[in-house]
Amino acid sequence: MDAMEKLSDHLTKRRPELRQIKKSGQKIIGYTPGGYLPAEMLYAAGALPLCLARGGDPEPVAESTAYLPRFIDTFCRCQIGYRVMGEEVLYQLPDLIVVPVNDVNERAIADCWNYYTDMETFRYGVPHNKRQDALDYYAGSLRLLRKKLESFMGTTIDDDKLKEEIKTQNRMRELFRNISYLRQPGKTPAISAQDFIKLHHASFYADRATFMVILEELYEELKQKQVEENDKPKVMLTASTLAMGDYKIFNIMDEIGGEFIFEEAAEGLMPYAHDVSLEGDPILALADTFFMKRIPPAWFRPARERVDYLLNTVKEKKVEGLLWYQLLYRDGYDIQSYSFEKELVRTTGLPFLKLESDYDTSERGQFKTRMETFVEIMKQRRQ
Amino acid sequence: MYTNLFKICGYTDEEIEKQRPRIEKALDRMGVLNEAAIKHAEKTVQSNYDVELLSVQKLLWVFMASCVDAVLARDEHDYVINCNWPFPVQMTLAMIDAAKADGGKTWVGMPVQIFWMVGGTVFDILTPVLERGELIGQPVGKAHCSQYQIYTGAIDMGILPKPDLGIGSGWFCDQAAETEEMMSELYGFEIAYLDGLNDWAWGAWPELDERAVRYSSNTIRLALQRVREICGFETTEEQLKAGFKYVAKWLYGMQNITRMIGAADPQPISQANVNLPYGLWAIATAYPDQAVDGLSTMVREIKRKIDAGEGVVPKGAPRVYLALRTNVDTAPIRMVEELGLCLPTVFVDWLCPQELTKSTYTDMVDRIAEGLYRRPQLCDAYAAIEYWKAVCRDFDIDAVIMSFAYNCRPWGVNPIMAKLDIQKEFGIPAIVLETDGYDTRNYSAEQLRTRLESFAEVVKMNKEMKAAA
Numbered sequence: 001m002d003a004m005e006k007l008s009d010h011l012t013k014r015r016p017e018l019r020q021i022k023k024s025g026q027k028i029i030g031y032t033p034g035g036y037l038p039a040e041m042l043y044a045a046g047a048l049p050l051c052l053a054r055g056g057d058p059e060p061v062a063e064s065t066a067y068l069p070r071f072i073d074t075f076c077r078c079q080i081g082y083r084v085m086g087e088e089v090l091y092q093l094p095d096l097i098v099v100p101v102n103d104v105n106e107r108a109i110a111d112c113w114n115y116y117t118d119m120e121t122f123r124y125g126v127p128h129n130k131r132q133d134a135l136d137y138y139a140g141s142l143r144l145l146r147k148k149l150e151s152f153m154g155t156t157i158d159d160d161k162l163k164e165e166i167k168t169q170n171r172m173r174e175l176f177r178n179i180s181y182l183r184q185p186g187k188t189p190a191i192s193a194q195d196f197i198k199l200h201h202a203s204f205y206a207d208r209a210t211f212m213v214i215l216e217e218l219y220e221e222l223k224q225k226q227v228e229e230n231d232k233p234k235v236m237l238t239a240s241t242l243a244m245g246d247y248k249i250f251n252i253m254d255e256i257g258g259e260f261i262f263e264e265a266a267e268g269l270m271p272y273a274h275d276v277s278l279e280g281d282p283i284l285a286l287a288d289t290f291f292m293k294r295i296p297p298a299w300f301r302p303a304r305e306r307v308d309y310l311l312n313t314v315k316e317k318k319v320e321g322l323l324w325y326q327l328l329y330r331d332g333y334d335i336q337s338y339s340f341e342k343e344l345v346r347t348t349g350l351p352f353l354k355l356e357s358d359y360d361t362s363e364r365g366q367f368k369t370r371m372e373t374f375v376e377i378m379k380q381r382r383q
Numbered sequence: 384m385y386t387n388l389f390k391i392c393g394y395t396d397e398e399i400e401k402q403r404p405r406i407e408k409a410l411d412r413m414g415v416l417n418e419a420a421i422k423h424a425e426k427t428v429q430s431n432y433d434v435e436l437l438s439v440q441k442l443l444w445v446f447m448a449s450c451v452d453a454v455l456a457r458d459e460h461d462y463v464i465n466c467n468w469p470f471p472v473q474m475t476l477a478m479i480d481a482a483k484a485d486g487g488k489t490w491v492g493m494p495v496q497i498f499w500m501v502g503g504t505v506f507d508i509l510t511p512v513l514e515r516g517e518l519i520g521q522p523v524g525k526a527h528c529s530q531y532q533i534y535t536g537a538i539d540m541g542i543l544p545k546p547d548l549g550i551g552s553g554w555f556c557d558q559a560a561e562t563e564e565m566m567s568e569l570y571g572f573e574i575a576y577l578d579g580l581n582d583w584a585w586g587a588w589p590e591l592d593e594r595a596v597r598y599s600s601n602t603i604r605l606a607l608q609r610v611r612e613i614c615g616f617e618t619t620e621e622q623l624k625a626g627f628k629y630v631a632k633w634l635y636g637m638q639n640i641t642r643m644i645g646a647a648d649p650q651p652i653s654q655a656n657v658n659l660p661y662g663l664w665a666i667a668t669a670y671p672d673q674a675v676d677g678l679s680t681m682v683r684e685i686k687r688k689i690d691a692g693e694g695v696v697p698k699g700a701p702r703v704y705l706a707l708r709t710n711v712d713t714a715p716i717r718m719v720e721e722l723g724l725c726l727p728t729v730f731v732d733w734l735c736p737q738e739l740t741k742s743t744y745t746d747m748v749d750r751i752a753e754g755l756y757r758r759p760q761l762c763d764a765y766a767a768i769e770y771w772k773a774v775c776r777d778f779d780i781d782a783v784i785m786s787f788a789y790n791c792r793p794w795g796v797n798p799i800m801a802k803l804d805i806q807k808e809f810g811i812p813a814i815v816l817e818t819d820g821y822d823t824r825n826y827s828a829e830q831l832r833t834r835l836e837s838f839a840e841v842v843k844m845n846k847e848m849k850a851a852a
């Protein structure tokens with residue numbers, strides 16, 4: 001059995017296992033997947049972290065209309081749907097939900113959990129810029145989180161314990177980086193983007209120890225793997241949310257003969273680009289990695305850092321086009337795409353395709369047609 | 384050609400004559416310097432407001448004069464500073480004062496809010512401006528804020544000048560700041576953001592989050608500093624205090640109006656007219672004395688009507704709360720009143736007791752940030768719901784129309800929750816209506832009428848049954 005099969009096997013059993021873990025009295029703390037919550041803090045408190053990142057299904061979106069107006073971002077809207085429909089086990093497990101509030105759409109998730117469920121919710125703010133006062137605020141938010149976790153769990157999160165957890169999470173981040181770096185610029189990747197993203201999603205609810213062993217094995221396997229170079233156009237993906245279960249565009253890309261070789265998303269990926277320093281105050285170190293070093297989402301202002309990152313990355317990764325995937329009504333992404341497309345085309349000449357999803361099955365045909373044209377344009381540009 | 388229109392809006396012949404070149408330049412830029420547009424404006428303003436009220440004329444004067452100033456700001460000043468909603472009025476007023484004291488080389492104001500008020504309720508010219516905005520990063524059908532579509536459209540069409548500095552609002556919603564960020568990229572002007580966090584713990588309001596207040600007040604300080612660096616003038620503590628004094632005066636007047644209308648039976652004037660003082664509560668003007676005069680006049684006119692027993696709806700009409708002002712079009716308000724329902728208070732006109740808590744902050748800038756966060760509708764859903772429940776209690780409301788703006792994410796979530804809470808707690812009819820604050824195309828007046836007619840029947844029947852019981 002190879003590592004990916006082992007992971008699949010583990011995940012199949014994981015939901016019932018999590019039910020048992022909860023029954024045994026272990027507290028489970030859920031959180032939203034915006035990348036502003038360091039899971040090591042939850043581990044250090046003795047909680048079992050569970051990132052609620054499910055998306056891609058039309059039914060919870062339809063269900064959510066009873067609770068929210070239709071013009072909230074699709075992913076944020078459907079979160080209450082998953083909870084009230086009761087079919088997704090993960091959404092029934094948490095004893096506490098933590099929501100780092102970064103934009104109004106995310107705040108809607110917290111408001112819905114508060115109003116429509118009996119779940120306790122803890123929210124903290126993430127500022128929209130990287131000035132010193134913003135960093136201080138975010139670090140302050142993490143300190144509040146630490147207090148909340150300590151009182152909720154009845155434990156103490158001392159610096160040594162937190163550093164131990166940071167160390168473990170650093171190893172996980174390192175493994176993610178190692179696996180990601182096996183994807184050479186402009187080359188056929190050793191691991192598909194879809195599998196790489198599924199690793200992120202697995203990290204949200206898999207047993208950490210098991211997952212780390214699998215990641216180690218996978219890295220070794222991929223290092224040995226002989227990758228046969230293909231001539232598929234190489235694409236970079238940037239997204240507002242890459243939710244667990246939302247794999248439509250990856251499947252279509254496979255079908256039409258293109259290939260994602262690198263990805264960036266505001267929500268749905270485990271932040272892995274930077275380790276957390278083990279020196280000094282661990283809260284400040286976490287704030288430095290999770291806030292300052294992180295590529296900001298499109299709702300940050302000023303937006304230049306993210307725009308420059310994307311422009312540099314498309315060159316660095318030697319891609320032939322950029323696919324901008326956003327969910328319906330994610331205002332920040334919709335607005336930023338307007339000026340970004342112009343700048344991308346002006347500075348790199350690369351083709352740009354924007355797709356917008358409401359997790360509706362009927363989108364598939366339209367997506368496929370547009371992606372086929374996109375791939376065709378990239379092929380023609382080679383001639 | 385436009386004399387009659389400007390006289391409707393409170394201008395004297397002498398003022399029109401004196402201002403003629405400026406008026407014509409501004410009207411021309413707005414695309415309304417022609418007979419047909421002026422005739423249409425005369426009809427529009429009269430359908431939106433009861434222009435026979437002296438207070439309405441006086442308040443319209445303030446808007447018209449401010450609009451001419453905003454459109455000509457670049458022609459008449461070296462620097463232009465735009466402040467955009469949602470924005471602390473005290474801060475803008477203080478900067479306006481500081482700019483005047485500096486010799487007037489800088490224009491400071493809230494141009495888009497002035498423009499949609501005049502462009503919507505006087506000239507009815509917003510549709511092409513919205514359409515232009517839709518072409519610039521805020522496409523139709525994607526629930527982009529129509530206020531910011533107007534802003535983008537008005538600048539792109541050359542109606543409003545590009546500023547040297549925009550002080551953007553990023554403390555309440557995201558769309559405002561996101562659009563300004565895009566505009567700064569496209570048009571090459573700088574933005575200073577007032578930033579904030581929407582992270583109140585559920586149930587915490589009216590307790591203020593000290594961290595959030597301090598963080599936001601720091602962004603206000605940074606913005607004032609940037610104004611100083613760009614335009615060379617300092618906004619002083621005294622000017623900020625004067626801004627507070629003006630707002631306090633205005634709040635007092637508005638609360639008088641709200642209380643008088645709320646307690647009267649029949650409802651003495653249409654809430655459509657209150658659109659004007661509400662607007663000037665939230666929009667800073669360079670004509671504060673004229674604005675206060677208009678407000679005081681409205682208070683006196685309402686009192687006279689109450690004393691005379693005059694009303695715009697039948698005596699004893701069911702008392703209904705309407706949760707949103709459609710700022711650019713008073714038709715939805717008129718529609719409710721025409722259906723025989725009394726509107727004792729609308730939108731956030733009334734200040735609940737928690738908002739009137741004495742400040743514990745001594746620093747003026749901290750107090751600005753605190754003032755923003757005292758308003759329940761600017762915090763979280765819990766606070767908004769508490770406000771609406773307080774309105775129902777305090778105004779003895781028989782039914783609520785939870786109207787909200789299609790595209791306003793911070794305000795879209797709360798009405799659905801509030802409807803459930805109000806029905807449960809007060810046992811009164813409640814309806815949720817999707818409308819818009821700035822784009823009349825986002826709701827159909829006829830469709831609204833159909834829904835409101837049947838709702839009005841239910842409300843009246845409910846009231847009769849209660850009375851019979």
